[in-house]
Amino acid sequence: MTLLKVNELTKNFGGLAAVSNVSMELEKGELVGLIGPNGAGKTTFFNLLTGVYVPTEGTIELDMGNGVETLNGKRPDYINGLGLARTFQNIRLFSDQTVIDNVKVAMDREHGNSLVSSLFRTKAFYETEAQMEQAAYDLLEIFDLGAFAKDKAKNLAYGQQRRLEIVRALATDPKILFLDEPAAGMNPNETAELTELIAQIREQFDLTVVLIEHDMSLVMDICERIYVLEYGRLIAEGTPEEIQSNDAVIRAYLGGDE
Incomplete structure (x- = not known):
């Protein structure tokens, strides 16, 4: 096909x-x-x-x-x-954000909250946030990055940053x-x-x-x-x-x- x-x-x-x-x-x-x-x-x-x-x-x-x-x-x-998802020749992580937040940003299109939920912090907002957090953590675990979820991306070793870029691309469900x-x-x-x-x-x-x-x-x-x-x-x-x-x-x- x-x-x-x-x-x-x-x-x-x-x-x-x-x-x-x-x-x-x-x-x-x-x-x-x-x-x-x-x-x-x-x-x-x-x-x-x-x-x-x-x-x-x-x-x-x-x-x-x-x-x-x-x-x-x-x-x-x-x-x-x-x-269609991609990584770049030069690493383009949000270096001052946490590892897990880098992944959650990529998930936002598919799983993110509506504007109303975000503004008023509804029950649905917190439920969606919890689901995204768990899904991002599960994805990091697959690639041996779960232990670094709360670390800033810039503090990862070079090879781990490369891996995180791939994880972030996968988070868009390509x-x-x-x-x-x-x-x-x-x-x-x-x-x-x-x-x-x-x-x-x-x-x-x-x-x-x-x-x-x-x-x-x-x-x-x-x-x-x-x-x-x-x-x-x-x-x-x-x-x-x-x-x-x-x-x-x-x-x-x-x-x-x-």
Whole structure:
């Protein structure tokens, strides 16, 4: 079942084509990698899919179960509400808020109180707050962060902050999770734990997962299919074995001879 279909997506910044005629299909439950050299357009592509940028050309279509919705030009919060969540290359936590509050903020769209309940502190307000608190704590526990629930996010170790970003994205109840360089800055032990975590997330939450990553061993270990960008263009798509032996990829990404 094709969950997300991208058709000849293009994004121009002035005379520069950051993404050019890229097409992609994501199936339900897949774990897909997006790789390429620095400046290949990977993060720009994520930004297009999640509403940060509006495409210059092309379409992004999400299967809603009862029809297809085109995401072009929709706000990031609206797209998130449809089930597309992401993390960022640079950690974007609310650093002075507690760990659990970072998660509860993400839950607010789905489980938050009405304006009346919030203003007048009704019984429903306190019941909803208690439910959100418990749900956020339960999610943190799954990822070994429950003990840090009341700590400020900035006091977590780097690897834990990365994990919290993923938890916060999961708190929006996504269908597709986009991870932008989740292993950036991690040591080998943290990267190994992250590899297991991503596989666990896909299985436990029944998600489609797409990740941008420079750590080739992580990508090759867990991704079922890989797309490769160079200068904003798609140059290859296939299984890890096919990508590793692709001449265009070797030249563009792995530094092979011309």
